Every structure is written in structure tokens, then in C-alpha cells.
Amino acid sequence: MTRQAPAPTAAHTTTAALALGDDALVLSHRLGEWMGHAPVLEEEVALANIALDLLGQARILLSMAGDEDDLAYLREERAFRNVQLVEQPNGDFAHTIARQLYFSTYQHLLYDRLAAGRSPFAGLAAKAVKEVAYHRDHAEQWALRLGDGTDVAHERMRRACTALWRFTGEMFRPLDGLDLDPAGLEPDWLESVGGILGRAGLALPEGPRTGAWTAGAGREGLHTESFGRMLAEMQHLHRSHPGATW
Amino acid sequence: MVTPTALEAELFEVAGAVPDPELPVLTLQELGVLRAVRLGHADAVEVELTPTYTGCPAIEAMSLDIERALHAHGVREVTVRTVLTPAWSTDDISAEGRRKLREFGIAPPRAVRGPGPVPLELGPTRSGRTTGRTPVAAAAGHAVPAGSAAAVVEPTQASAQTPAEAPVAAADPIRCPLCGSAETELLSRFSSTACKALRRCLACREPFDHFKEL
Known part of the structure; x- marks a missing residue:
């Protein structure tokens, strides 16, 4: 009896490539939704640039798992493996900044560690970590400015950090195909985010970092309500006009 | 390690002379994105190109321009491959490239001592x-x-908890490319493209782009 098990390394690489690629793709699309709506032109340009960096990462990561366009435009919601944090709606500007702060801090730690390893992600990580450093810095500067700003800005930033807190635990769950355990990034993440929020006159929110019903969630293909609407918009053109080009 | 042949060196010059589609004052060689040109069988050539930023959309235009230039030089078959390793850095921009950037009105990047954001x-x-x-x-x-x-x-x-974050030489000011003043301020950390920040000169009051260190 022969057993044709797929080479474990390749299959695991696909799992991780989809997860990290979907994180980048979905967050890129969310940031792109600010186009035409950002509070000031400079900020619109900044968010678009960050979205473009993430899209570049997504293209490389998804290409490691299959055809980038098919994966981006033809998968159903349950096939996406991004963490729920990145699919959360933009909300007000403070929500977007809180999401950026939580995610880019995680992504910076993750890529930095991956860049030092020997996995198939090392090359991309070494390149992208330098870009993400700018994303993280952008989020940090705004978190300080809003948290240490007017009463309204402070309150909105506090509310945003609290609202997104329950989505932050998922980033540190184990992920097949990485040569590291994301749980090992968590102490540094808490210290970094806690330090920034402290300087912003805020504190790390309290409460659980995963909801009971979200256990494993995004990485298992379980997503929150707004994600379906986001995908519908993102995939509509390609699905309506297959093979359309500019 | 294979030493490029004379023909490969010649083709490298041809591909390297292609202007950057976004900043046409620079050639791809001056930008430091052209990694290698290898001659395969017959007159088939493989080119290795590295993107500046992961999401840089100019890479496709660069590939097409390189193909066109090499075809015009008599090469029949051109394959442009994108390589990520080692990651491109603004340190890869040549001295001549920096001079041209300044002349074009863009403050060139300072030397990078380590990865990470510039203190702003x-x-x-x-x-x-x-x-x-x-x-x-x-x-x-x-x-x-x-x-x-x-x-x-x-x-x-500087967040001690974030790794690999050695800021660029903070003592090295970003000078206005127009009047040369070292008194400049940041307007926006992202400008017309991901690789630039928008600044303003406090002496001549002109806004200008700064090629960010990466």
C-alpha cells in the first residue's frame, strides 16, 4: 500500500502563504477604501502608499500558494485565511489607526523574525520589514497625536483601541509553515503597543483578546459580518467580467 | 561565482541605461535595481531585476523597457526575472544617481546605517x-x-522593543535640494510615491520630495 502524502513542507508553506497573503491583501483593500474619504490629502496619500506596500506583499505571498488573481478574486469568504482584525471596517480615523497600530506592530515583529530564519518567507520578510517599519511609525505617530490630543480625539482613540482589542489574540496563534511560533511575538507586541498607548495617555485595553465564538476564527476561514460585503466589492469586477484587463 | 563575459557586460550597460519610468532622470543602473544580465543559449538573455518597494508598480514598466532595449540591441529572447534577495536599499543608489536626484529637486536618501524608520x-x-x-x-x-x-x-x-531599529544618522540633516539649507521640516511621511516623503524648506519655503531611506 502506497501513501501519497503531499510533501509536508510545501503544503505547510501554502497554509502560511495564504494566511499572511490574505492579511496583507485584505488590509490593503480596507486602506484603499479611504481613497476619496481621508481627512486630508496627505493622509490619503499615506494610506494609499501603505495599501500599495501591502498589496505588493500580498501578490508575492499569494503567488507562493497559487495564481494570485484566482486566489484574490475567485475564493469564497470561507476560503480566506486572514485574521479577523484586518477585515474590520475602517470606522472613524481612530479605528483605522488602532487597527494599523495593532497589525503593523505584529507584522513588523513577525517579518523581522522571519527575515532571520530560513523559511521560504525569509526573502520577502527581509524586504517588507523595512516598509512595515514605516507603517508602524505612521501608526505610532498618529496614536500619540490622537491619544494625546483633544478630548474628542482622545476619547475616539480610546474607544477604537478597546473595540478592536478582542481581535488581537488571534495573531499569536500557531501557524503551520512558519519557522517560529507567533506566540513568541506576543510579549514584545504587548510591550510595544502598551508603551505607545502609555505615551499617548491611554492604556492597554482590558478584557479578553479573543471572543469565545471567534476561537481560531479568521485563520480557520470564519469571518465577521462585514467581510462578506468587503469581498463582494473587491471581487465584483473580476467576477462580472472574467479576464478583463485595463 | 561566474564572471560576466564581455558581451554580458555590454548587455548590462544597455539594460542599465534604461531610464526609470517614475524618475526618468535616473537610469536603472543608477537606481541600483538591475542585478544581473546573463547570456543563455543562442541569443537568449535573462535579466535579474529587484523592486525598490515590494508593491512598486513601476517594476512592470521597467521589465518592458528592458526587453525593448535589449531587443533593439539585437537580442532575440529576453526574460526578466524579479528577485527579492538581497533586499534593495537606498544605499544601492549610486553617487551619480544621488547627484541627479538633487538636481531634479528631490533630496536624495541619506546613508542607511540599519533598517527601520527615520526619526521624524x-x-x-x-x-x-x-x-x-x-x-x-x-x-x-x-x-x-x-x-x-x-x-x-x-x-x-525609540521603542526598545522593536527589533532592528537603528535610525539613520540623525545628525545628518535632510537638505533642501533647491537652496541647500539644512533647515527643513516634514509635511507628510508619504508623498507622491511610497519611496518619498514630502518636506518643506524653512529657508526658501519651497516644498520638496525626499527619497526616504530604506
């Missing part, structure tokens, strides 16, 4: 602390609420 500053916030890592005179014309610790300008500590 916004104005003081309500409590009088600066949001950047560089102390900024809190009294620089910004209203600070009475009673706040305006005098205590507390630079944000």
Missing part, C-alpha cells in the same frame, strides 16, 4: 510632549495649553 517629528501635542523621537522646541509658535508641562519636551524613546 510632528509638532507638540497637548501635553507638550513631542510625538517624534527628536526633541522639537515646544515653543516654536505652537499653542500649548496653559498649565501643561510645556517646558518638558520629552522625546519619545
